[in-house]
Each structure stands twice: as C-alpha cells, then as structure tokens.
Amino acid sequence: MVYKQSIGRKLFVVVNGFVLTAVMLLGVLPFVHLLAISLSSNSAAMAAEVKLWPVGFTLEAYNYLAQKSEFLRSLGISAERVALGTAVNMLLVVITAYPLSKSNAQFKYRTAYVWFFAVTMFFGGGLIPTYIVVKETGLLNTIWALILPGALSVWNMVMLLNFFRNVPKDMEEAAVIDGASHWALLWKVYLPVSLPAIATIVLFTVVGHWNSWFDGILYMNSPEKYPLQSYLSTLVTSINKQAISVEDLKRLENVSEKTLRTAQIFLGALPIMLVYPFLQRYFIKGITVGSVKE
Amino acid sequence: MKNKALRRFRLELPLHLLLIPGVLVTLVYAYGPMFGIVMAFQKFSPALGFLHSKWVGLKNFKYVFNLPDFSQVLWNTFYISLLKVALGIVVPLVLALLLNEAAKNWFKRLVQTSIFLPFFLSWTVLGGVIFELFSLKGPINSLISGLGAQPIMFLGSNTWFPAIIVGSDVWKGMGYNMIIFLAAIVGINMNLYEAAEVDGAGKWKQLIHVTLPGIAPIVILLSTLSIGGILNAGFDQILILYNPTVYESADVIDTFVYRLGIFDQQYAPAAAIGLFKSAVSLGLVSLSYYLAYKFSNYRIF
Numbered sequence: 001m002v003y004k005q006s007i008g009r010k011l012f013v014v015v016n017g018f019v020l021t022a023v024m025l026l027g028v029l030p031f032v033h034l035l036a037i038s039l040s041s042n043s044a045a046m047a048a049e050v051k052l053w054p055v056g057f058t059l060e061a062y063n064y065l066a067q068k069s070e071f072l073r074s075l076g077i078s079a080e081r082v083a084l085g086t087a088v089n090m091l092l093v094v095i096t097a098y099p100l101s102k103s104n105a106q107f108k109y110r111t112a113y114v115w116f117f118a119v120t121m122f123f124g125g126g127l128i129p130t131y132i133v134v135k136e137t138g139l140l141n142t143i144w145a146l147i148l149p150g151a152l153s154v155w156n157m158v159m160l161l162n163f164f165r166n167v168p169k170d171m172e173e174a175a176v177i178d179g180a181s182h183w184a185l186l187w188k189v190y191l192p193v194s195l196p197a198i199a200t201i202v203l204f205t206v207v208g209h210w211n212s213w214f215d216g217i218l219y220m221n222s223p224e225k226y227p228l229q230s231y232l233s234t235l236v237t238s239i240n241k242q243a244i245s246v247e248d249l250k251r252l253e254n255v256s257e258k259t260l261r262t263a264q265i266f267l268g269a270l271p272i273m274l275v276y277p278f279l280q281r282y283f284i285k286g287i288t289v290g291s292v293k294e
Numbered sequence: 295m296k297n298k299a300l301r302r303f304r305l306e307l308p309l310h311l312l313l314i315p316g317v318l319v320t321l322v323y324a325y326g327p328m329f330g331i332v333m334a335f336q337k338f339s340p341a342l343g344f345l346h347s348k349w350v351g352l353k354n355f356k357y358v359f360n361l362p363d364f365s366q367v368l369w370n371t372f373y374i375s376l377l378k379v380a381l382g383i384v385v386p387l388v389l390a391l392l393l394n395e396a397a398k399n400w401f402k403r404l405v406q407t408s409i410f411l412p413f414f415l416s417w418t419v420l421g422g423v424i425f426e427l428f429s430l431k432g433p434i435n436s437l438i439s440g441l442g443a444q445p446i447m448f449l450g451s452n453t454w455f456p457a458i459i460v461g462s463d464v465w466k467g468m469g470y471n472m473i474i475f476l477a478a479i480v481g482i483n484m485n486l487y488e489a490a491e492v493d494g495a496g497k498w499k500q501l502i503h504v505t506l507p508g509i510a511p512i513v514i515l516l517s518t519l520s521i522g523g524i525l526n527a528g529f530d531q532i533l534i535l536y537n538p539t540v541y542e543s544a545d546v547i548d549t550f551v552y553r554l555g556i557f558d559q560q561y562a563p564a565a566a567i568g569l570f571k572s573a574v575s576l577g578l579v580s581l582s583y584y585l586a587y588k589f590s591n592y593r594i595f
Contacts, residue, residue, distance in 0.1 A: 009497065012395070012497075013395075013397070016392050016395055016396065017396070017401075019392060020389075020392055020393060020396060020401075020405050021405075023389060023405065023408075023409060024404065024405045024408040024409065025408075026409075026465065027408035027409045027410075027411050027465075027469075028408045028411065030423045030426075030427055031411075031423065033423075033426065033427070033433065034422070034423055034426060037426070048431035048432065048436065051433060091315075092315055092316050092319065095312045095313075095315065095316065096312070096315075096316035098309075098312060099309035099310075099312050099313050100313075102309065106306075107306055107309050108302070108306060109306075109310075113313060113317075116317070116320070117316070117320060120320060120324035120325070122576055122579050122580070123328065123572055123576050124327065124328065124572060125324075125326070125327020125328045125330050125331050125568070125572070126327065126331070126551070126565065126568025126571065126572055127548070127551055127552060127555060127556075127564070127568060128330075128333075128551065128555040128556075128561050128564045128565040128568055129326075129327035129328075129330030129331055129333060129565055129568070130327040130330075131555070131556070132327075132330055132333075132340070132344075132561070133322065133323060133326040133327050133330055134323070136343070137322060148319060148323060149323040150323075151319045151323075152316045152319050152320055154320075157316075181308065182308040182309060182312070183308065186312075207414055211414075211415070211416035212416070213416055213417070213418045213530075214529070214530055214533065218556070229416050229418045229419075230418075232416075232418040232419065232422070233418040233421070233534060235422070236418055236421045236422045236425060236534060237421060237425070237534055237535070237537075261422070262422070262426065265418070265419055265422035265423070268416070268418065268419050269415050269416075269419040272414050272415060273411070276411065276414050277407055280407060280410065283410075283414075284473055
C-alpha cells in the first residue's frame with residue numbers, strides 16, 4: 001500500500017521516532033548508569049562524576065564480591081529457592097489443574113473444588129494472620145517459609161486448566177482405550193501438548209521466586225538466611241524505617257561502598273537481563289493468552 | 295445402583311488424590327489466615343492463639359479508626375492508586391499507538407524490549423536505581439543544578455515523593471499493558487482501515503474512527519479489572535522507597551499494617567485494618583468483575 005506522504009505525516013514520523021527513542025532510553029539508561037558506577041573507581045563514584053561510562057575503570061567491586069560471604073551466601077539461598085520453589089510450584093499447579101480440567105460428567109465434584117480454590121483469589125487473611133499461620137506451622141527461619149505459603153498459584157493453575165481443556169479429546173480417548181491411567185494420561189498426553197503454557201508458567205515462577213524479597217525479610221529472623229533480593233533490600237534501604245531521618249538519607253548516599261552497592265544491585269538484575277530478551281516472546285504469549293480472551 | 299456409584303467413585307478416586315496436596319496447602323496457608331482474621335475481634339495474645347484469646351468485639355476497629363494517622367493513610371492509598379491506575383492505562387495506550395505507527399520492525403522490537411525490561415526486575419533493584427538517579431548528587435539533580443536551580447531532595451519531599459511513586463510504577467508496568475494494547479491493535483480488521491481510506495479518512499481520522507473504537511473494549515476491560523485493586527497502592531515499592539519524612543504523603547494501608555503489626559507487635563489492631571481492607575477489596579473486586587462481565591463479557595473460568 002502506498003501512502004501519500006504529506007509534510008505533516010513526515011513530520012509525525014520523525015517526531016514519533018524521537019519520542020519512542022526517548023522512551024526506549026528511559027528503560028535502558030538507568031541500568032547503564034548503574035553498571036557504569038559499579039565499574040568506576042570509588043572516588044569517581046563518590047564525586048558523582050560517573051554518568052553512562054565508567055570513570056577510572058576497575059573491576060575491584062566485582063573482585064571483592066567474589067569473596068564477600070554475605071553476598072555469596074544469599075546468592076546460594078536464592079538459587080536453592082528458585083530450584084526448589086519452582087519444582088514445588090510446578091508440580092502442584094500441574095496435578096491440581098489436571099483434575100479440575102475434567103468436565104462435570106467426568107469428575108462429579110469438580111465445581112466444588114474450583115470454588116474452593118477460586119475463593120482465595122478474591123479474599124485473603126492479610127499480612128498479620130498469614131504471618132501467624134506461617135509462624136505456628138513452624139516455617140519461620142526455614143526455606144519452606146518462602147515456598148509453601150505461595151506453593152499453589154491459583155492464577156497459573158486457572159491458566160493451565162484452560163489450556164488442558166483444549167487438549168484434543170480423541171487423543172485422550174485413544175490413550176484411555178490403550179488402558180492409560182489418569183497419571184499416565186497427564187504425563188504422556190496432557191503435558192506434552194501443553195508445553196507452551198508450561199514454559200510460560202515456569203518462567204513466571206522462576207522470575208517470581210528470584211525477585212521476591214519481602215517474604216525473606218518477614219519470615220527470616222537473621223540476615224544469614226536472606227535470599228539475594230532480601231539481602232539487597234537491606235543495602236538499598238534501611239527496612240527498619242523507624243529510625244531513619246533526612247540526615248540518614250544523606251548519609252546513605254555517601255557510604256563509601258557505593259560502587260560495591262551498585263555492583264550487587266546490578267548482579268541482582270543480571271540473570272533476568274540476560275535471559276529476558278530470549279524469553280520475552282513466551283511472556284508476551286502468556287500475557288495475551290491470559291488477558292485477551294473472549 | 296449402589297454398584298454404579300461405587301464404580302464411579304473408584305474411577306474418580308485418582309482425581310481426588312491428585313488434588314490432596316493443593317487442597318492441603320490452600321487450606322493451611324490461604325484459609326488458615328482467613329480464619330485467623332477472628333483475631334481482629336480479640337485481645338489477641340500469641341501465647342493463647344486464635345482459639346483462647348479473649349473476645350473484645352469491635353474494640354480493635356474503634357481503636358484503629360481513631361488513630362490520628364488513619365484517615366491520612368486511607369486518603370494516600372486512594373489517591374496514589376487512582377493515579378497509578380489512570381496513568382498505568384493512558385501512558386501504555388499512547389505508547390502502543392505511537393509504536394504501532396513506527397515503520398521498521400526491528401525498531402519496534404527494540405523499543406518494546408527496552409520498555410518491557412523494568413517489569414521483570416524486583417523493586418529492590420529498581421529502588422536501588424531510583425535512589426541512585428534521584429539522590430542529591432545524582433544525574434537528575436546535576437541536570438537541575440546545570441540549569442541553575444537548587445538541587446531537590448526528591449525522596450525526602452512530601453511534594454515530590456508521591457510523583458516518584460506513581461512515575462516509577464508507571465515506568466515499571468507500562469510494557470505490560472502496552473503489549474496487551476498492541477495485540478488488540480494488531481487484531482483490528484484491516485478492511486476497516488481500507489474502507490476508511492476509500493471514504494477519504496486520513497491517518498488522524500482513522501485513529502479516531504477505527505483504531506480507538508477497535509481497542510475500546512480491552513481498555514474498558516483493563517480499567518474495570520483494576521478497580522478491584524484500588525486498595526493495593528503498591529506495598530513492595532513503597533516499603534523500599536519511603537522513609538519517615540514522607541509518611542505524611544506516602545504511607546498507605548499495607549505499609550501502615552506492616553509497621554503496626556510487625557514492628558509494634560500490635561497484631562490484633564493491624565489484623566483489624568487488614569480485615570477492613572480485605573472486605574472493601576472483596577466488594578470492589580466483585581464489582582469490577584461484574585462490570586467486566588457486563589461490558590466485555592469477561593469471565594476468568
């Protein structure tokens with residue numbers, strides 16, 4: 001199709017290009033700035049000379065971090081959390097979505113179960129009662145406090161359930177005639193067919209576990225048990241806000257460990273930045289499938 | 295007859311078994327806290343637990359509603375999240391429309407990838423970035439001093455802080471809604487544009503008469519669905535970014551409950567506010583789903 005390129009249209013194209021470039025930079029430059037500081041000499045960072053390129057380039061901060069036990073320990077805890085948490089979440093989401101994807105004719109109590117789960121999407125006990133339940137079930141200070149309370153994401157389960165429903169019925173019937181049990185049906189027919197949905201949910205789950213920081217602060221009594229993001233939150237801001245004042249804020253800006261702090265924050269974002277461009281299309285698929293459905 | 299029921303039960307038994315783990319986890323960690331809400335009506339003591347603490351009726355509610363800061367907290371919650379909802383729809387909408395006009399595909403993808411990036415990062419990381427950018431010696435302030443003005447203490451100012459909260463939230467979230475809007479724009483029937491062109495409509499007229507009506511349903515849907523979250527002004531984000539100097543303008547229900555409950559150990563009054571919030575939210579969510587169903591025929595199941 002050929003458009004008549006009026007002057008107004010040409011002008012719009014140029015302005016539009018500028019605006020979009022500006023917005024694009026808004027998404028990227030802050031992180032470039034962060035990286036530049038972390039690669040600069042401490043004195044340059046302190047004097048706020050660093051903009052988008054390192055001043056007095058050095059890897060000192062990163063070398064130091066390679067031996068910093070708090071950082072490495074919290075990184076280990078995060079890795080454990082992501083591995084264990086994703087495994088638990090995925091298992092639960094799959095074995096819960098499967099029975100609920102059956103029709104009422106196949107599974108008499110389906111509707112009752114669905115309501116049982118759906119209620120939790122709309123009503124919750126809130127922070128304090130949840131904290132008390134986690135405490136009473138003995139999870140405080142264990143990695144399970146970061147995994148069990150959110151072990152079943154009802155949102156993801158509903159998404160997978162809707163996906164399972166579209167599994168071709170003749171495939172299922174063929175397997176049943178061959179004598180397949182529910183268990184075999186789930187693993188040999190349903191899962192292979194639903195791989196795109198599974199991939200999307202795995203990614204959401206991994207990112208969710210990696211990024212969570214508040215539950216670590218809430219449920220772990222000692223900083224030695226913090227996952228990476230919780231540990232980072234203590235660097236970024238003093239969580240015990242009772243005491244902090246404007247003076248503290250100024251002090252926080254001047255801590256001598258500025259390059260170290262920015263290096264750690266950057267490393268906290270790095271795994272996601274590395275994999276994100278490749279996984280983006282899965283996310284987009286997940287979002288559009290989940291929301292733009294009629 | 296009895297035999298048939300038995301056979302059906304045997305057939306469905308594996309399905310029940312598969313549901314056991316999910317039911318248990320949900321029962322303990324989702325329903326448990328819901329029953330724990332009774333503490334809002336108790337003089338709760340952790341030693342006695344939910345079952346044996348003394349009942350005090352509505353005393354906790356009276357106590358918290360009369361706290362001097364409470365009305366301010368309610369107001370902050372409302373206006374911060376209203377601004378977030380409004381801008382969180384308008385900004386991505388405009389971006390999607392602009393991006394749709396970009397000619398080159400590689401450019402589109404590059405812009406989309408960059409805009410979407412902050413969405414995937416935690417508030418700890420983004421908080422670190424924001425502290426860096428808006429600090430007294432940070433790039434924003436050096437720009438301001440470059441223009442000859444006084445540097446601004448953005449994160450310690452009750453005037454600026456809410457703007458930073460809303461702005462950074464829009465920044466983090468805009469990629470998400472933008473992608474939904476883009477998908478909706480792409481889904482519009484091309485014939486409509488061709489027909490409009492035959493009728494002599496320019497690009498602007500096409501926008502007004504084809505594109506906007508075409509994506510109106512999804513815009514309405516997202517707006518109605520966000521009504522339900524109006525009491526969630528952004529707990530993670532504010533907890534990372536705020537400090538006592540800006541409580542006045544940025545303390546919201548969730549952060550208030552957190553400090554009251556966890557720091558001051560006033561479990562029962564904090565749970566009372568939590569219950570108040572959950573109840574109002576439930577009403578709002580029901581309303582939003584009802585509206586979404588009515589206007590867009592939207593159903594989750």
